[in-house]
Amino acid sequence: MKRMLSFIITVVVLTGVMGFTTPGLLDKVRLGLDLKGGFEILYHAEPMDTGGTLTRASLQKTAESLEKRANALGTSEPEVTTEGTDRIRLKIAGVTDEAEVRKKMKEPAVLTFRSAADGDAPGVFSKIELVGSDFVEGAADVQRDNLNRPEISISIKDKDKFAEITERLLGKQLAIYLDETLLSDPPYVRAVLTDGKASISGGYTLDEAREIADTINLGALPLKLTEKYSQSVGATLGKQSLDQTVRAGIVGSLIILVFMMFMYRLPGVLASFALILHTWLLILVFVIADFTLTLPGIAAFILGIGMAVDANIITNERIREEMRSGKSILSSVKAGNKTSFRTVMDANVTTIIVAAVMFAFGTGAVKGFALILIVEIVLSIVTNLYFAHWLLTVLVKAGALKKPKQFGVKESDISAL
Numbered sequence: 207m208k209r210m211l212s213f214i215i216t217v218v219v220l221t222g223v224m225g226f227t228t229p230g231l232l233d234k235v236r237l238g239l240d241l242k243g244g245f246e247i248l249y250h251a252e253p254m255d256t257g258g259t260l261t262r263a264s265l266q267k268t269a270e271s272l273e274k275r276a277n278a279l280g281t282s283e284p285e286v287t288t289e290g291t292d293r294i295r296l297k298i299a300g301v302t303d304e305a306e307v308r309k310k311m312k313e314p315a316v317l318t319f320r321s322a323a324d325g326d327a328p329g330v331f332s333k334i335e336l337v338g339s340d341f342v343e344g345a346a347d348v349q350r351d352n353l354n355r356p357e358i359s360i361s362i363k364d365k366d367k368f369a370e371i372t373e374r375l376l377g378k379q380l381a382i383y384l385d386e387t388l389l390s391d392p393p394y395v396r397a398v399l400t401d402g403k404a405s406i407s408g409g410y411t412l413d414e415a416r417e418i419a420d421t422i423n424l425g426a427l428p429l430k431l432t433e434k435y436s437q438s439v440g441a442t443l444g445k446q447s448l449d450q451t452v453r454a455g456i457v458g459s460l461i462i463l464v465f466m467m468f469m470y471r472l473p474g475v476l477a478s479f480a481l482i483l484h485t486w487l488l489i490l491v492f493v494i495a496d497f498t499l500t501l502p503g504i505a506a507f508i509l510g511i512g513m514a515v516d517a518n519i520i521t522n523e524r525i526r527e528e529m530r531s532g533k534s535i536l537s538s539v540k541a542g543n544k545t546s547f548r549t550v551m552d553a554n555v556t557t558i559i560v561a562a563v564m565f566a567f568g569t570g571a572v573k574g575f576a577l578i579l580i581v582e583i584v585l586s587i588v589t590n591l592y593f594a595h596w597l598l599t600v601l602v603k604a605g606a607l608k609k610p611k612q613f614g615v616k617e618s619d620i621s622a623l
Contacts, residue, residue, distance in 0.1 A: 209604035213597065217479065224486045231486075234493045237299075238500030241451075244299035247308070248435040251292050259343075260292055260429065267420050268429045269294050274387060285498065294431070308433070317341075317422060318383045321375050331381040331392065335371050338422075340364065346422035348415045349405070356415035357407035360422060365402035373398045382406075384421050390414065451504050458508070459485075462515055470522045471614050472607060473598055477518035480594035484514055487585050502571040503578045510582025513557070514590045521546040521595070522613070529615045539602050543595045550591060554583050 251268060253260055269286045276284035276298055285297040317338035320331035345361035362368040371380075372395050381392035393406050410418070463481070466474035488507065492499060525542030533541065557579070564576035601607050610620060 209600050210606065213600045213604065216597075220483060224482065228486060228489070231489045231493050235489065236492075236496060236498045238297070238498045238503070241500065242299050244297065244438075246298075246437050247296045247433055248289075249294045249296070249431040250434045251294055251429040251431055253429060261423075262291070263420050263423065264429060265292065265294065267423075268431075271384060272296055274385070293434070316383075316385055320381045320383055321378060331379070331383075331388075335375070335380065336362070336368075340367070341422060343423070346419040348412070348419050351405070351407060355407065356410050356412045357405045358410075358415050358419045358422070359403065359405050362402040362404070365400060368402050368404070369398060369400045371395075372404075382418065382421075389418055389421060451501065455504070455508060459511065462511075466515070466518065469614055471612050472601070473522050473525070473613055474518075476597045476601070477522065477590070477594055480518070480589045480597070481511065481514055483593065484585050484589040485511065487589065488582060491581055491585070497578070498574070500571060500574055502575040506575045506578035506582060510579060510586060513554070513583065514586040517546075517550040517554075517586060517590045518594060520550055521591075524549075526613055526615050529610050529613060530620055532620055535607060535610070535613075536602050539598060543599070547591060547595075551587070554587060558583055 251260060251265055265288050269288050272294060273284055273286040276286065276296065284299075285295075287295050289295055318334045319336035321333045321335050322331050323333040326332050340362055342361040342363055345359075347359050348356055349359050351357050375395045376398060377394065377396075379392035379394055382389045390410065406418070459481075463478045466478050466481075468474070470477065488510070491497070497503070521542060524546040525538050528538035528541045529535070561576040561579045561583075565573050565580070568576060598607075607613070610617065
């Protein structure tokens with residue numbers, strides 16, 4: 207009685223939670239450009255100056271600068287990722303003026319040190335004193351002062367120019383800008399510096415100091431972006447792709463569920479319930495982890511469901527084989543679960559290894575496909591192996607499954623021991 211009660215409570219609670227939350231979860235799933243519509247550009251990055259070097263830090267800071275520019279255009283949740291050692295991919299949903307996006311994005315990140323000009327309001331710095339090319343490449347570094355506080359050391363190419371600036375602005379603020387964004391509270395010029403070297407301090411945290419140093423190094427070596435590839439997906443086309451994909455997925459899933467229940471009777475119903483839980487958990491992961499759903503992601507989604515169905519079929523077929531050999535219901539379920547577990551786990555582990563390799567060496571859509579497939583398999587192990595096995599074992603021990611025909615096995619097929 208306790209086993210049956212635990213089974214009923216588990217199924218009812220999970221069904222209620224899934225039914226209540228599913229509409230809200232679906233609305234929160236973030237759609238990719240191929241489903242929502244938008245604009246995508248792949249850039250090749252190279253140093254502006256001949257003979258300059260392209261570092262990982264400069265590539266990453268350029269990507270961050272692109273993201274800030276995209277946000278300034280009023281777009282929603284732009285995606286900017288680095289690929290390899292010299293590529294940046296930009297995805298923007300809801301673009302209306304592609305020419306404006308191209309123009310704004312290709313401009314190099316501009317680093318400037320500015321002072322307050324005559325007539326500037328308090329907190330406004332409009333006079334440009336130094337630009338990125340005035341700094342020695344890679345010279346900005348984070349150190350500690352005598353009180354163990356983070357400070358940024360910099361080196362200027364023209365010592366005389368820097369000496370004139372520091373003498374003129376002694377006791378005044380010198381603000382640091384990337385494009386038109388003020389990076390931090392402007393530090394004060396506290397001494398006339400004649401050797402081209404300076405330290406910037408201002409109560410920064412270590413992470414803030416590192417970010418400013420990286421930005422200065424980026425400004426000293428601005429990157430030129432060359433468009434290598436672009437695509438535009440209209441909102442109508444994206445919605446049509448999503449609708450057709452969802453419709454195909456629903457039809458295929460219903461056929462699978464009917465097949466499972468027809469072939470395996472009540473165990474097939476339990477397997478179908480585990481599949482539904484599996485799908486709901488995957489949607490929940492998408493929302494919590496803020497994954498972006500794309501067409502390759504949907505392909506991985508459907509492939510994972512197919513593998514989950516395969517796991518349930520293997521389990522039920524193993525159980526039926528044990529019954530046909532003449533074992534009892536409980537013994538057949540235990541033996542079938544045990545033998546199928548090893549088979550399914552071997553298949554899942556090898557698939558995870560392949561997906562991990564794809565994620566490590568792939569780019570763009572390949573990484574997304576691989577990541578979703580890995581998540582799918584992990585959830586499948588939890589729901590379609592452990593949870594489905596537990597549900598079936600509980601029903602058998604509770605006496606709800608007593609006859610082989612409830613598993614789709616005919617009495618005439620059972621061998622006598």
